[in-house]
Amino acid sequence: MPLPSDNPRQRASSILKLFLPSALGILIFFVPVEINGHSTILLDHMVTGVRSLLGDTSGLYALALIVAGAAYPLVRGYWNRSLTERIFTMLKLLGVIAALMALTGWGPAFLHEPDILPFLFDKLVIPVGLIVPIGAIFLALLISFGLLELIGVLIQPVMRPIWRTPGRSAIDAVASFVGSYSIGLLITNRVYQAGQYSAREAAIIATGFSTVSATFMIIVAKTLDLMAVWNLYFWLTLLITFIVTAVTVRLPPLSRMDDSVEDGEPKAEPGKRLATAWQVGLEVAAKAPSLHRSVAVNFKEGLVMAISILPSIMSVGLLGLLAAKYTPLFKWLGWVFYPFVAVWGLEDAAVLAQASAAGLAEMFLPALLMAEAEFAARFAAGVVSVSAVLFFSASIPCILSTSIPLTVGKMLIVWFIRVALSLLLAVPTGYLVQALTG
Secondary structure, X not given: OOOHHHOHHHHHHHHHHHHHHHHHHHHXXXXXXXXXXXXXXXXXXXXXXXXXXHOOHHHHHHHHHHHHHHHHHHHHOOOOXXXXXXXHHXXXXXXXXXXXXXXXXXXXXXHHOOOOHHHXXXXXXXXXXXXXXXXXXXXXXXXXXXXXXXXXXXXXXXXXXXXXXXXXXXXXXXXXXXXXXXXXXXHHHHHHHOOOOOHHHHHHHHXXXXXXXXXXXXXXXXXXXXHHHHHHHHHHHHHHHHHHHHHHOOOOOHHHOOOOOOOOOOOOOOOOHHHHHHHHXXXXXXHOOOHHHHHHHHHHHHHXXXXXXXXXXXXXXXXXXXXXXXXXXXXXXXXXXXXXXXXXXXXXXXXXXXXXXXXXXXXXXXXXXXXXXXXXXXXXXXXXXXXXXXXXXXXXXXXXXXXXXXXXXXXXXXXXXXXXXXXXXXXXXXXXXXXXXX
16 A cells, blocks of 8 residues: 555545544543533533433443353353463453342342442442443544544654553543543553553553542542642642652553564654654554444444453452451551651651542542541542552453453562552651642
């Protein structure tokens, strides 16, 4: 196939294929729009609209996905190919039971307290069950028509030396932050399966950039009474999250993962970065499949990811929340983080360390547990909720449902490093913000 530059008509067609879908994708995923007094990205508006249309049947929709997800490994016959698969197949079956209890009100009363099954089902399962398939429909606009490659070449000088990932990973990071970690992981998995990320690069992106969305950060900030310093909280949390990622990529287990890649990002010649980015974007656009074919492929991937995630969120998330609420497990685990907090002389050091450990079960737990603490401790809890990235109620099952070769053990090590470093940075940052704002 000739390059787009070789034929004026083909070049014009390639420019349209690059710009029209990409511009629409940027509009849907990244541009906040106010509708009925609520400002958020169009994808979020769509998910809210679909949930409103479904009404009470949204629970039945989520249950159908969970049942399909539990049956999928059994039907495909890979449920017993490894110990991990057997364990997670069992957990997915437990997820069906948990979803039935959430939907019907059946089961022990303590499971139906607002912060257990209702929280998991209404606040996590239904939104994720909607956003992943709907987001996948529009994902083709971002990743199939050259935008990913064009941005990748331009951002290469920043991403590669600091985070050891290709420039195109900036798209994943932004998608996670303005949309959701599930969308970020969906992009990462699709690009990894296409051979454009190495295993190490995909693992870095999944554990370092796929954090909770900016909209969920508002909920964290409100819970911790930090809205008065929202801008400082938002940007400093973003900075700390990416500083921690820059450190973790240089430590095991991420630093030791396979870094070979089939279809790596093109490197620009000195002084020709813009021209190279433009040419690469046009070449990808010229070779891109039709829009309906790209949408169909991405929707199928999104649906499979949704049914893989949801049963695990119900079962693993439920076990994590119960452990946090009714056992001393996370209190014991919290002492591991105590030195990273105590070094700053914080009065609530032990409580903050234990609350941070509880974030392994559900990222929102540190915020809930530290709502009444002193300012610096509240600020640090808000940062750790976001910068830890990994938690059992959603992000860990999400990653396990992808093709990215990360085990639970590796993720636990990365989680520990992230929380320890986050605390070390977040507590003095909290003191600084307190001093700046009086």
